[in-house]
Amino acid sequence: MYRIAFFCVLLAVVSGCASEEKPDGLPVLHPAEITVHQGGAPLVGASVQLISTDPTLSRWVSGGSTNENGEAVVMTHGKYVGVPAGKFKVTVNKTQIEGAAAGNDPGSSNEAKMFDLVEAKYRAVTTTPIEVEISAGDNKLDVIEVGAPVKDAAAKL
Template identity: 75%
Template sequence: MFSNLPRLVLLATVLSVLVGCASEEMPEGLPDLYPVTLTVHQGGAPLAGASVQLVASDPSLSRWVSGGSTDQNGEAVVMTHGKYLGAPAGKFKVTVNKTQTEGNATGNDPGVSSEVKMFDLVEAKYRVVTTTPIEVEITAGENKLDVIEVGSPVKDEAADL
């Protein structure tokens, strides 16, 4: 009768470990998340390598940071806290940022300038939550949002850090 007990204990242990690995514990209070894909264009062409952030209009959602990075097609899959697929339902302002660095930071080669400059490649109004005109609404279910246009290409020298 008890001859299978060690096998049953082993099986129960293995199953509990597998279930624990498969389901990572979610943060307390995390709302339901819904898949969100958005596409960013600049001057009518996909904007690759941009950072996109969704800023909730509802203060109760403000602790759940959602966003992503655009691929070569200008598409971003939105994640919450960088690891949970999707975003909570609600209304959001969208900011888009992309920077470029030029120069040499090493300073070890006397023939090469050690000055490094950073440039913003998206118009200022789209980079800041208080000025961005972009608003989206995330609803229950899958969300494939309309193309977001961020104006003409720019290359503005970034303010000193």
């Protein structure tokens, strides 16, 4: 996985696509991959966010989306591979839309409904029990388990 990311970055540099300057103050980023399971199985299509416990790093938003194996490569600001070293709280979110908005059928009488598919405590930084530490070098983090599958009604669309 890291080889693919490395070669993509190398290709972008060679082709001149990576000429964009990095933001001022961007700390050194370390490759990180996190795996999320729900009910013992990979959680596909979830959004994972790492929130620094260090206020000086709070401006550097890091996270990713899980693939078919529940793995997410962590990116900072959605385009820089890796995450700064430090301690982080981890939130995991996944939603599902059912009804008219899901199929975009304007003639449907079904009202669109959105559901949260991850237990509430894992969705908020104030309640998540998940904490990780990123160190220099590659970080293949332990599998994170977010409990049994749920389907909680979310805010109306």
